[in-house]
Amino acid sequence: MASPGFFLIAGLGNPGSQYQRTRHNVGFLFIDYLADGHGWRVDSEKMQGLFCRGGIHGAQVLLVKPQTYMNRSGVCVRAFVDYFKIPLEHVLIMHDDIDLQPGRIKMVRQGGAGGHNGIRSIIGHLGTDVFARMKIGVGRPSIDHAGQGQPVDRYVLANMSAEEVHLFHQRASLMEEAVALFITRGIDVSMNLINGRCN
Known part of the structure; x- marks a missing residue:
């Protein structure tokens, strides 16, 4: 059982309407989906981020969308962690992952950046790679007959296709379940019960 206190759920993306439906912004999209389900709006401004605050399963949760652009996401995340004194075991970062097919999600306890600039920035600013992530699959670009992509x-x-957007909405309830498990039972239980269910 996770201990009492604040939880930070941050989705990564880039600010601006031109990025709103891009694959790199699926973290933002899910934060908005999660907030909408509770009747909240992620529109308060603090520490270079947009956020809202409310109760989920008896815990105080901050939903955050860093507005620093992807490669400086750690600036905002570190500021929220410090200001609200959030233990790192209560931090969950949601981001796109090209090594997972669209429709797949994977909860992980820790690890390197894997080429993701947002995660690299957060590792650098927190000084550790020990924080939970929800990896949201966006797949890799297709390769043509000449081996070019x-x-x-x-x-x-680039913007997600209509099919990718539909798939995102199909999987959103599973992502919501993963967050609930993370808050109420911790990352290990969330990993065990969620990973593999989108194969």
């Missing part, structure tokens, strides 16, 4: 940086900054 869209560069990864352009792929993640």
Whole structure:
């Protein structure tokens, strides 16, 4: 059972309407989905982030969307952790992952950045890679017959297809369940009960 106190649930993305539906912004999209389910709006401004605060399963939870652009996400996350004195075991970061197919999610306890600039920034600012993540699959760009494909940086900054958006909404309830398990029972239980269910 997770201990009492604040939880920080941060979704990663880039601010601005031009990025709203891009693959790199699925963290933002899920934070908004989670807030909408509770009748909240993520529109308060603090420490270079948009956030809202409320109760989920008896815990005080901060839902945060850093507004620092992806590669400086750690600035905002560290500021919230310090200001609200949030233990690192109560931090969950949601972000896109190109190594998971669209529709897959994976909860992890810790680990390196895996080429993700937002996670790299958070590791750098927290001084540790021991914090939970929800990896949200966006897949890799397709390869043509000549072995050529869209560069990864352009792929993640491109808008999701209608099919990908539909799949995201199909999986949103499972992501919500993963958050509830993380808050009430901790990352290990969330990993054990969630990972593998989107295969």
